[in-house]
Amino acid sequence: MYINAASAISPQQSFRQPAFLQEPVPLHAHRTSCLEPAYGDIIEPKLIRRMSRIIRMGVATGMDALQQAGCTNPDAIITGTAYGCLEDTGIFLKRMVENQEEMLTPTAFIQSTHNTVGAQLALLLKCHSYNNTFVQRTHSFECSLLDADMFLQENPGAAVLVGAADELTDYSFSILERFGLFRACAAGEGACYMMVGSEPAAGALARINGVRTLFNPAAGKLEDTLAELLADNGLFAGDIDLVLSGNLPGDAAEPRCAMIENQLLASSPKIYYKLLCGEYPTASAFGMWLGASVLKQQLVPAGLCETAPALLRHLLIYQADSLGYHSLMLLTKC
Amino acid sequence: MSAAVYIAGLGAISAIGNNVQENISALKESRAGLGPIRYLQTRYADIFPAGEVKASNEELAAICGWTGTNSRTAMLGYLAAKEALQDAGLVQHGTTWMAGEENCKVGLISATSVGGMDLTEDFFPDFLANPHAGKLRMVSQHECGAITEKMALALGISEFITTISTACSSSANAIMMGARMIRNGMLDVVVAGGTDALSRFTLNGFNTLMILDSQLCQPFDKGRRGLNLGEGAGFVVLVSSRVAAALGKELKIVVSGYCNANDAHHQTASSPEGIGSFTAMKGAMKMAALQPSDIDYINLHGTGTQNNDSSESTAIQRIFGDAYPKMSSTKSFTGHTLAACGGIEAVYSAVSLQEQCLFPGLRIEVPVIEKPGVMVQTFEKAEGIRHVLSNSFGFGGNCSSLIFSLV
Numbered sequence: 066m067y068i069n070a071a072s073a074i075s076p077q078q079s080f081r082q083p084a085f086l087q088e089p090v091p092l093h094a095h096r097t098s099c100l101e102p103a104y105g106d107i108i109e110p111k112l113i114r115r116m117s118r119i120i121r122m123g124v125a126t127g128m129d130a131l132q133q134a135g136c137t138n139p140d141a142i143i144t145g146t147a148y149g150c151l152e153d154t155g156i157f158l159k160r161m162v163e164n165q166e167e168m169l170t171p172t173a174f175i176q177s178t179h180n181t182v183g184a185q186l187a188l189l190l191k192c193h194s195y196n197n198t199f200v201q202r203t204h205s206f207e208c209s210l211l212d213a214d215m216f217l218q219e220n221p222g223a224a225v226l227v228g229a230a231d232e233l234t235d236y237s238f239s240i241l242e243r244f245g246l247f248r249a250c251a252a253g254e255g256a257c258y259m260m261v262g263s264e265p266a267a268g269a270l271a272r273i274n275g276v277r278t279l280f281n282p283a284a285g286k287l288e289d290t291l292a293e294l295l296a297d298n299g300l301f302a303g304d305i306d307l308v309l310s311g312n313l314p315g316d317a318a319e320p321r322c323a324m325i326e327n328q329l330l331a332s333s334p335k336i337y338y339k340l341l342c343g344e345y346p347t348a349s350a351f352g353m354w355l356g357a358s359v360l361k362q363q364l365v366p367a368g369l370c371e372t373a374p375a376l377l378r379h380l381l382i383y384q385a386d387s388l389g390y391h392s393l394m395l396l397t398k399c
Numbered sequence: 400m401s402a403a404v405y406i407a408g409l410g411a412i413s414a415i416g417n418n419v420q421e422n423i424s425a426l427k428e429s430r431a432g433l434g435p436i437r438y439l440q441t442r443y444a445d446i447f448p449a450g451e452v453k454a455s456n457e458e459l460a461a462i463c464g465w466t467g468t469n470s471r472t473a474m475l476g477y478l479a480a481k482e483a484l485q486d487a488g489l490v491q492h493g494t495t496w497m498a499g500e501e502n503c504k505v506g507l508i509s510a511t512s513v514g515g516m517d518l519t520e521d522f523f524p525d526f527l528a529n530p531h532a533g534k535l536r537m538v539s540q541h542e543c544g545a546i547t548e549k550m551a552l553a554l555g556i557s558e559f560i561t562t563i564s565t566a567c568s569s570s571a572n573a574i575m576m577g578a579r580m581i582r583n584g585m586l587d588v589v590v591a592g593g594t595d596a597l598s599r600f601t602l603n604g605f606n607t608l609m610i611l612d613s614q615l616c617q618p619f620d621k622g623r624r625g626l627n628l629g630e631g632a633g634f635v636v637l638v639s640s641r642v643a644a645a646l647g648k649e650l651k652i653v654v655s656g657y658c659n660a661n662d663a664h665h666q667t668a669s670s671p672e673g674i675g676s677f678t679a680m681k682g683a684m685k686m687a688a689l690q691p692s693d694i695d696y697i698n699l700h701g702t703g704t705q706n707n708d709s710s711e712s713t714a715i716q717r718i719f720g721d722a723y724p725k726m727s728s729t730k731s732f733t734g735h736t737l738a739a740c741g742g743i744e745a746v747y748s749a750v751s752l753q754e755q756c757l758f759p760g761l762r763i764e765v766p767v768i769e770k771p772g773v774m775v776q777t778f779e780k781a782e783g784i785r786h787v788l789s790n791s792f793g794f795g796g797n798c799s800s801l802i803f804s805l806v
Contacts, residue, residue, distance in 0.1 A: 174604035184795025
């Protein structure tokens, strides 16, 4: 499937800023937040005020991707979110505890359900199409892409809006930090949607040539999966011009990442994309958006990789986490 | 793409029973599972009736054989999914799943709306008082995906796992996703369904919407006042025709149609004309190549709220005119089990087809659909039930319909 348009809100100046690749800003803080754009020309101001951050970031990137693609009524809206609408969940929980289950108001509860971003997009577009939300930790975005790919096979010619969103809140930062999640990387967040189709539109960014997810793979399974993904596309490991790794520079020593990064793709230059977006479960959507931008512009984010070849054809987006989730996504120049 | 997807196994746990057989006995004997809340700690225990699974967390853990801290959502899901796998007759050799002599790729596609919220809401008072307080094991299962992951590890499923969360249509979408993955040749077997435990979070949330009934709910009754919440899990084992043949038993039920549509009307309310539900039902029938007259029974979404039942009955009227199929809402037994209802009601629908019988909706005094004989109000033996339509509609306008057919 082809990425025909894409939009991202992240801790970088990524929203409608094609020059971002020339001046990415390294994240220094321990906790980082998205740089939110002025939403006025995308969402009605009176609606924005009612939306939590994840909803407005998700809706804005969704609407932006649709506008870029010139689409007003997609055939499917598919969203990944690991944590869902944490801000509204936290608000309702706090009031429920403090008021001892009395005197509660519905707004936060209504907006706390995991499908709110996809639902709000449908509502704003008056779109009655297929609408689904996947919530499988670091595979939430990948599962959404698998669904989109399947949808395109079932409905050739369809236009699918697919993306992911996760937000960081005071509560989630405080709790996740206690789990040690941000020891090696800044806490992050982001929203990203893309329009995908079975045919490239004029100005298409890149082609997704395969998405593979693995959970607790047995010995050898990860290597086999990479080999199969490459073989399916008639490629060899040496054809991967750049690896966009969801891991961290220090992480590569760990066996789960080392296999891919230091053995199978040892000679490929790497970018650690979480240095730009921070640590969060659907960061691979940012990785995909970044990869698509890199292929389109034939430009590697300044300062992150000095060894990338001049012509970038095939990128591998790879992530692994300590819970046993791995994903491999192959992205090719249009 | 047109390959059949068979149902090879069923598993359910709800207010009316800890397994499929207990559920079906209660349905046949018109025994509802609704009543005062006895297991969840809440100030509304004696105010809003609910359909709780009749077991404490300790008792559920003992049945699961689990120790440590476990979300009730994960335990309910594990028990129903395990029952479904055993019913299907799939066996595991090492890490390989086998159907008879054939290796198969097995996935778990679950659904939940609360995830581990039952634990998180117990963690929160300590955490609010002091951000360094509260035991982390109480919040480590908060994510919906963590529940499915825990189930998958206990079941021995690793080929593919995912979770869908589209409010009350979640498990219908999980079954649809499972059927599609089999049709697309990505998996051979999918354990598909959903699980939700009752939590103070959802109970209080629904209370703020003022749609909870303080009496026993009366879905599809003109005098209905609202819904009773329930909890539970329901899973079906979907298999490809290759696996169906390898299992060596006669499988009679297929997933013949499905459709996911969005009402796009309001975040929590359904449109008066039932655009989403109409589109979902129509889409599922189109896929199954069925005419309205082919549908023999509808397992309604039928929550008992003014809004849902009015919108759903309008959509049904628009499709079927005056030629209504028989229908009932089994939520009058189980309560509204949210993300689990599509899974539980898929199990009931499959048993209806298998045993050629219709389960009633209880407590109807003045039916919303007045035509005599349409609302099933007592257990009926029936003949010639070939196609059952099951509806699941949710917040966010998410509407999904499934059709199960006898082959």
